[in-house]
Amino acid sequence: xxxxxLKQEADILLDMVADNGCTxxxxxxxxxxxxxxxxxxxxxxxxxxxxxxxxFVGPSCLLPKAGDFYAFDDTGIPILVVRKADGQLxxxxxxxxxxxxxxxxxxxxxxxxxxxxxxxxxxxxTLDGALHAVPYGERGFTDMDRSTRGLRxxxxxxxxxxxxVMPNPELRFDMSDTLGGLxxxxxxxxxxxxxxxxxxxxxxxxxxxxxxxxxHEFYHFSALHPETIAxxxxxxxxxxxxxxxxxxxxxPTLQIDELHGSARDTWQPRDYMSFVxxxxxxxxxxxxxxxxQTWRVYPLAQDRSVVYHSMYLPEAPASEAEQAEREAYxxxxxxxxxxxDYTLVERIQRGLNAGIDRTVVVGRxxxxxxxxxxxxxxxxxx
Numbered sequence: 001x002x003x004x005x006l007k008q009e010a011d012i013l014l015d016m017v018a019d020n021g022c023t024x025x026x027x028x029x030x031x032x033x034x035x036x037x038x039x040x041x042x043x044x045x046x047x048x049x050x051x052x053x054x055x056f057v058g059p060s061c062l063l064p065k066a067g068d069f070y071a072f073d074d075t076g077i078p079i080l081v082v083r084k085a086d087g088q089l090x091x092x093x094x095x096x097x098x099x100x101x102x103x104x105x106x107x108x109x110x111x112x113x114x115x116x117x118x119x120x121x122x123x124x125x126t127l128d129g130a131l132h133a134v135p136y137g138e139r140g141f142t143d144m145d146r147s148t149r150g151l152r153x154x155x156x157x158x159x160x161x162x163x164x165v166m167p168n169p170e171l172r173f174d175m176s177d178t179l180g181g182l183x184x185x186x187x188x189x190x191x192x193x194x195x196x197x198x199x200x201x202x203x204x205x206x207x208x209x210x211x212x213x214x215x216h217e218f219y220h221f222s223a224l225h226p227e228t229i230a231x232x233x234x235x236x237x238x239x240x241x242x243x244x245x246x247x248x249x250x251x252p253t254l255q256i257d258e259l260h261g262s263a264r265d266t267w268q269p270r271d272y273m274s275f276v277x278x279x280x281x282x283x284x285x286x287x288x289x290x291x292x293q294t295w296r297v298y299p300l301a302q303d304r305s306v307v308y309h310s311m312y313l314p315e316a317p318a319s320e321a322e323q324a325e326r327e328a329y330x331x332x333x334x335x336x337x338x339x340x341d342y343t344l345v346e347r348i349q350r351g352l353n354a355g356i357d358r359t360v361v362v363g364r365x366x367x368x369x370x371x372x373x374x375x376x377x378x379x380x381x382x
Contacts, residue, residue: 180244
C-alpha cells in the first residue's frame with residue numbers, strides 16, 4: 001500500500017476501535033468435521049489445491065541475483081525456481097535427467113552463478129534448463145540425444161513482488177486471476193527488495209486447513225495470547241477486504257489512538273497497524289511496521305501439516321549484535337505460534353479425529369476463515 005492508502009486504512013481502524021467493531025460476514029458458517037478428518041477429501045485437496053493449482057513460492061526478493069534458486073517438494077512435485085542471467089525467472093522439475101536426483105535444496109546459488117549441477121553424477125544444466133555437460137559422456141552415453149535431456153519446465157510468473165509456480169507441468173494459470181487484484185495493496189511493502197533473514201520449518205499434528213484457520217481471525221488474541229500478541233494488538237478488531245480468492249485483514253495496535261493527536265501529514269501508519277494477506281490456498285503474508293513474514297502451510301497427512309515461516313527485513317543486519325537481536329525476535333514469533341497456537345490446535349485435531357458427529361462453527365466476525373473455506377469448496381466443486 002502506498003502512503004495515502006495506509007492513512008485511509010488507519011482511518012477505518014480508528015473508527016473500528018471507537019466502535020469496538022470489525023468487518024462481519026453475512027451469516028455464521030458451519031463446517032462438518034469431515035472437512036478436517038476425511039481421508040478421501042484430503043487426497044482430493046492435495047491433487048486439486050497443491051498439484052493442479054498455482055503455488056506462491058515467495059516474494060521476489062527471495063531470488064535477488066542471477067543464479068539464485070529455491071527448491072521445494074511440498075506440493076508432491078519437486079520444484080526448482082531460478083533467477084536467470086537476464087533477471088527473468090525459470091522453473092523446472094527438480095530432477096536430473098539421468099537418475100532424477102534433485103539439483104538443489106532450499107535456497108542456494110548455481111555453480112559459478114550459471115550452472116545447476118547434480119550432486120549424484122555431476123550432470124550440469126544451464127539456467128535455461130539445457131543439458132550442459134555429462135561426465136564420461138563420450139563413452140558412457142554415446143547414443144543419447146542431449147538436446148532432449150534438458151530439465152522439464154514449469155510455468156512460473158512474477159508480478160507485484162510475488163512469485164507463483166504451477167507444479168503440474170501439464171497445466172497453466174493466469175497470474176491476474178491468481179492475484180485477484182491484490183497486487184496494488186501489496187505495493188510499497190518491499191516484496192522486491194527486502195533481505196531474507198531465515199526460514200524455519202515446523203511440523204504439526206494438525207490438518208493443513210485447521211492450521212491455516214489460526215491465521216485468519218483476531219478473535220483469539222486475548223484468550224490465547226494474553227501475554228504476547230494481546231499486549232500489542234486489539235482483540236477481535238479487523239478490517240477485511242477480499243481480492244478474488246484472496247483477502248487482506250488489517251489490525252490496529254493498542255497505540256493507534258495516538259494518531260488522533262497528531263497532524264495527518266505526519267502520520268506513520270505502519271507503526272500502528274499490521275496486515276495479514278491471504279494468498280490462496282495455503283499462504284499468509286504478515287506485514288508489520290518494519291518487516292514482513294511469510295507462512296506457507298502444506299499437507300503431510302489428513303492430520304499432519306508442515307509450516308515454513310520466513311522473515312524478511314528492509315536490509316541485512318549491519319552487525320553481529322543486530323543479527324542476534326533480529327534472530328531472537330524471529331525465534332520468539334515462531335515460539336509463540338508453536339507453544340500457544342499449535343499446542344492447543346493439535347488438541348483440537350485429536351478431538352476432531354474422535355469422530356463425534358458435530359459441526360465446526362465459524363462466526364460472522366471471522367470473515368477470513370469463512371472465505372478460505374468457501375474458496376476451497378468452490379474450487380473443488382463441493
